[in-house]
Amino acid sequence: FTNADISRAYESLKTLPDAALVIPYYPVDAERAKSFGLLGVEKDEAGNLQIKDFVEKPRYTTNIPDSTKFHSNSHYEGALVEYNSAQKAKNDKGEFMANPGMYFIGRDVIDVLTAHGHIESLGGKYSDIVSTGLGANVMPAIVQLCNEGKLLTKDGKPMKVYTVPLERADGKPAVWDDIGTAEAYLDVVKDVARETASKGVGHDNKYYGISESVLKDFEANVDLKQGIVYASKESRDAFGAFKEAKGVDVAAGNMYIAS
Numbered sequence: 001f002t003n004a005d006i007s008r009a010y011e012s013l014k015t016l017p018d019a020a021l022v023i024p025y026y027p028v029d030a031e032r033a034k035s036f037g038l039l040g041v042e043k044d045e046a047g048n049l050q051i052k053d054f055v056e057k058p059r060y061t062t063n064i065p066d067s068t069k070f071h072s073n074s075h076y077e078g079a080l081v082e083y084n085s086a087q088k089a090k091n092d093k094g095e096f097m098a099n100p101g102m103y104f105i106g107r108d109v110i111d112v113l114t115a116h117g118h119i120e121s122l123g124g125k126y127s128d129i130v131s132t133g134l135g136a137n138v139m140p141a142i143v144q145l146c147n148e149g150k151l152l153t154k155d156g157k158p159m160k161v162y163t164v165p166l167e168r169a170d171g172k173p174a175v176w177d178d179i180g181t182a183e184a185y186l187d188v189v190k191d192v193a194r195e196t197a198s199k200g201v202g203h204d205n206k207y208y209g210i211s212e213s214v215l216k217d218f219e220a221n222v223d224l225k226q227g228i229v230y231a232s233k234e235s236r237d238a239f240g241a242f243k244e245a246k247g248v249d250v251a252a253g254n255m256y257i258a259s
Contacts (some may be wrong), residue, residue, distance in 0.1 A: 002175035004166045006102065012164045015102045016048060019150055020159035021142055022104040023051060024166040026176045027095035030061040036098035038074050039163050049091075051161040052147060054099070056063035058086040075090065075148060091165075100176050103139060109159065112151060113142075 009024040016022065027041050040053030062084035070076035089097050143161050145151040151159045166174045 003168055004176060006168040007163055008167050008169075008171075009102065009103050012162065013106060016160075016162045016164075018153055018157050018159050019162055020103075020106060020109045020146055021139065021161045022052075023099060023139070023161070023163050024104075025091070025097035025163045026100045026166045027091060027093070027173070028098045030096065031095035033086065033089075034058060034095075034096065038086060039097045039099050040085055041097065041163060042088070044160075049163045050098075051143055051163050053088065054143070055082075055085045055089050058082050058089075061086050097163060102166075105142075108154060109142075110153070110231055112154075112159075120205040219241060228247045 004024070005022075009022055013019050013022045023039060028036060034057060037057065038055040039051050040055050041049040042052050044050055060079055065076060065079035065083055066077045067073075070079065086096070091097055142151065146159050146161050149158045152161055166176055194244045
């Protein structure tokens with residue numbers, strides 16, 4: 001659920017040096033960071049953020065774990081590793097970088113993975129990759145291959161994985177939330193309803209993933225018993241326009257592949 005302009009992240013795939021993959025990040029505070037997968041990064045010489053690790057829902061984000069509260073040294077050491085990993089998932093403002101699950105990957109990367117037999121090890125046929133285990137399996141594997149220098153450009157240069165801020169069309173921070181249940185959807189709908197009531201619906205506060213007339217057709221678009229949120233026509237049209245404008249060859253689920 002977002003008002004982000006995904007074309008901004010897509011364009012960074014074209015401009016960042018030797019980019020294999022770009023995953024935009026959404027800034028969250030220390031408490032919210034415990035509920036999200038985070039992106040562990042290192043800055044390169046140009047100041048770009050390269051993803052080096054995925055940190056899955058860390059329990060310790062602000063305070064170093066207290067060794068006296070653990071029954072075994074191994075559990076304490078594990079907690080310490082978790083805490084230290086989380087500290088590498090911060091931007092310059094000290095915000096934690098949550099992974100919103102949007103993946104922008106170059107077509108040549110798919111070709112390289114296929115040529116070297118990595119596609120099969122990452123999840124079988126290419127058609128299977130876009131529908132299963134992206135965040136849990138495929139993307140961490142690509143990051144690992146890049147970290148080990150095993151994923152190369154056609155010119156033989158090591159490829160890299162980057163993160164950039166998730167932004168609106170005007171370059172300002174986007175709104176994003178992970179809607180996993182009908183209850184969470186309702187909470188966000190209330191927030192949007194308040195905003196549209198005061199500001200109206202326009203380019204700056206258009207939310208893809210929910211229709212403009214949400215207050216009128218909410219019941220038609222949500223199955224509360226099943227916790228299912230149906231895609232709105234607006235979001236489909238916006239995504240279709242993005243694919244056409246940017247020449248995206250394949251786009252399925254939350255994976256976008258440049259032609």
